[in-house]
Amino acid sequence: MNINFARRLFSALLLGTVARCWPWLLATGSATAHAADDAVNPDPFPQLARAITGGAPIRSGRVFIDTPRLADNGHSVPITVNVESAMTAQDFVRRITLVSESNPRPLIATFHLTPKSGRAEITTRIRLNKTQRVMALAELSDGTFWSSRAEVIVTESACLDAD
Template sequence: MTGPDRRSFLAGGAGLLAVALVRPAEAVERPPREPTEAAIRRFAGDAPIHPGRVALDLPPLVENGNAVPLTVTVESPMSAADHVRRIAVFNDKNPQPNVLTVHLGPRAGRAAISTRIRLADSQTVTAIAEMSDGTYWSATADAIVTLAACVEG
């Protein structure tokens, strides 16, 4: 008896590849999205979050959600006694609510960050700053996205 010929070998390999590539929908379950409020509470704990001292610059109308410019500035002298410890940015509709967290100190000179983020849809973005005295300050901005990013499936 001879071994499998080339044609049988290739057909069997193609069948195995097809089985490996086709997965039922239930096999691709994603964990549930953490609510934005829960992510904010994980950042700030039970401390009250006050509006003010934070400026969030985000375009109100975004043509492409893949690269949205974002600037956060915080009113602070950035001295050893009074400075920004952390700045965090959160969103309402992306797969992950925590967009970024930046750690600063008095030697940063200015409490300002600029970056580009991805937005999955039209939504509210929130920036929260933790000060050296343990207080939290925030600002929000709404963005209308015409071409969404972060689209899965």
């Protein structure tokens, strides 16, 4: 009798707790998880690219990144960046910057173009120290910044001691 009562009480308490937590569990499952994640880890790129943008807003679009989804070696990851632009004297891409999310030095390289470039595209090879996102940032002649991101899975870091 006594044990039975204790069991029922325990079950009731347990059920009550689950019932009360249920909406909260549902909510944290999806949308708020992202919000919480953003609050803990805000988008790092605007801060990383501050030396280039000077705090100007970065819009997404017009920039296309071509890089392998999986780079098994972070020592040398090929990347091509293409920017939609007429490349005329009035409207051209001034510079393309590659920014890494988690390399020890986030600014990988900046490429300065001119209207004579004809095509706003560069191809190079970069180092990545772990799986991360890479941002390509383009500054247009009108002073606006456009960007795109690509995630690259790196199975061997560029920051291990080689040779």
